[in-house]
Amino acid sequence: MKLSIENLFQLLFPLLVCSLYLPPVFYTLFTSCLVILAGFALSKGYNLNYKQPLPWLFAGFFVVHLNGLFINTDLTAVLNGVQNKLSFILLPFILTVFQPLLTRSFFRKLIAAFFYSSVLICVVFLILSTINLFENYNQLAEHNRIEELRAFNHYYASFLTHGYMHRSYFGLLIGAALFSSPFVAPIHSAKRFFFYLAIVLLLGVLFLLQSRMILIAFVFCAFLYLVLKIIQSRSITWAIYLGLGILSLGVLAFFFKDSPYNRFNKVAVEDYELSGDSNDFTGSTIRFAIWENSLELIKEHPVVGVGYGDLRKKRLEVYRENGFKIGHSQKFNSHNQLLETQLVAGIPGTFFLLAMFGVVVWIAIKRKDTHLFILTTFIFLSMLTEAMFERQLAITFWCTYILALAMGEKVAFKKEEPAFSKLS
Numbered sequence: 001m002k003l004s005i006e007n008l009f010q011l012l013f014p015l016l017v018c019s020l021y022l023p024p025v026f027y028t029l030f031t032s033c034l035v036i037l038a039g040f041a042l043s044k045g046y047n048l049n050y051k052q053p054l055p056w057l058f059a060g061f062f063v064v065h066l067n068g069l070f071i072n073t074d075l076t077a078v079l080n081g082v083q084n085k086l087s088f089i090l091l092p093f094i095l096t097v098f099q100p101l102l103t104r105s106f107f108r109k110l111i112a113a114f115f116y117s118s119v120l121i122c123v124v125f126l127i128l129s130t131i132n133l134f135e136n137y138n139q140l141a142e143h144n145r146i147e148e149l150r151a152f153n154h155y156y157a158s159f160l161t162h163g164y165m166h167r168s169y170f171g172l173l174i175g176a177a178l179f180s181s182p183f184v185a186p187i188h189s190a191k192r193f194f195f196y197l198a199i200v201l202l203l204g205v206l207f208l209l210q211s212r213m214i215l216i217a218f219v220f221c222a223f224l225y226l227v228l229k230i231i232q233s234r235s236i237t238w239a240i241y242l243g244l245g246i247l248s249l250g251v252l253a254f255f256f257k258d259s260p261y262n263r264f265n266k267v268a269v270e271d272y273e274l275s276g277d278s279n280d281f282t283g284s285t286i287r288f289a290i291w292e293n294s295l296e297l298i299k300e301h302p303v304v305g306v307g308y309g310d311l312r313k314k315r316l317e318v319y320r321e322n323g324f325k326i327g328h329s330q331k332f333n334s335h336n337q338l339l340e341t342q343l344v345a346g347i348p349g350t351f352f353l354l355a356m357f358g359v360v361v362w363i364a365i366k367r368k369d370t371h372l373f374i375l376t377t378f379i380f381l382s383m384l385t386e387a388m389f390e391r392q393l394a395i396t397f398w399c400t401y402i403l404a405l406a407m408g409e410k411v412a413f414k415k416e417e418p419a420f421s422k423l424s
Contacts (some may be wrong), residue, residue, distance in 0.1 A: 004259075009098050013400070014114070015030050017401050018117035031090060031094075035369070038093060038097040052096060053408060055095070057352055057355050058091075061352040061353060061356060062085045065082045065085050066082060067348075068310070071304060072307040074310070079311070081308025084391070085395070087393065088399060092403060094402075095403055096407075097392070099377060099408065102404055110182045113121065114176075115177050116184075120199045122201055167392070168213070168388075169220075169394055170211075173393075175382075176397070177379055178206070180371065181195075182224035206218065207252070213381070218381050221381070224374065225370065225374045241273060286332075289324055291334070294336070297315060298342055304347075308344055315343075319353055335385055337387050339388070341389070353389075363406050369405075371412075372406060372410075
């Protein structure tokens, strides 16, 4: 293969996206290589496309998080807080330089690489989870406590990601890979069995993760996607997929409704006391308590926010004043990206956050891109119970995979009418 700027970009960018499943040092390495490559490309005649609105919005989202430099005294905390937000500058810069290379053929390779890396990492995690469960079984057997393995907490602590990757972020990537999978199917043509086996594997891991909001967002977006495909093609195939999806959901609900391994059994919304112990809270009521405290802090700083420099201190003060002991001891963030952005950067931050999503959705609808629309909706819904953009993994995924799809050529099936055309 001839070593050229184009070939290097087409190699490094998919590696950056796939490295999101690996420790942070890997996507830091690939980001650095791409920034250097972009600078070299500019010296060789590549141009920045200043007319693209999205890179400016991404840059604005970064800039408003620097408000702590003017309203806080702890500048070190401010700089540490915005460190991972640098990706909102660097990654859009890379894509602005290489926008002419974001072609349909490039995206098919990128999507395939992301899909297969998702399958591979799921296989690895399943093997590790099996080992964890086996070790737990042996430890409990030594003390005649095997029956405790049936308790949800033992299963939940053993399965997959604790100590490596947060299950919500892992579920976000797997869900995105599943929504992109229709573009991988043509590669298999005569060997569809292996493709469907990979789909079942990804769906199985997504279910076993038991990240509730990710599952809810995925099911909602999956049904929306299938409905749009039915409207688009009026094909019996998509209708069959929809029917199978509803049937599978019904079967899972029937067999797991009373299972101790079903986290949805713990969703019950009930009254709670902020001063209660950790055992008095469920996953849902903890979030309600966190949001209640976050809204109280937002009311005190509604316009420009608190800033990264003072956020941790003031949030813990509110937790302590309200007697929210578990929140204070665990130092919870807002567990909602809209609230977290409003707390840190105030109204300007919320404006740029919503503007980023709004413009991507507008691009998807304008060019009738069902794939991009569903992915963006999925990520937005996932942010309602997790402050996704406070971790580098989600930021990098948003600033690479999603931004590239929005800035490049539309990925579409050949000889197929766009999904929104029947609705326009």
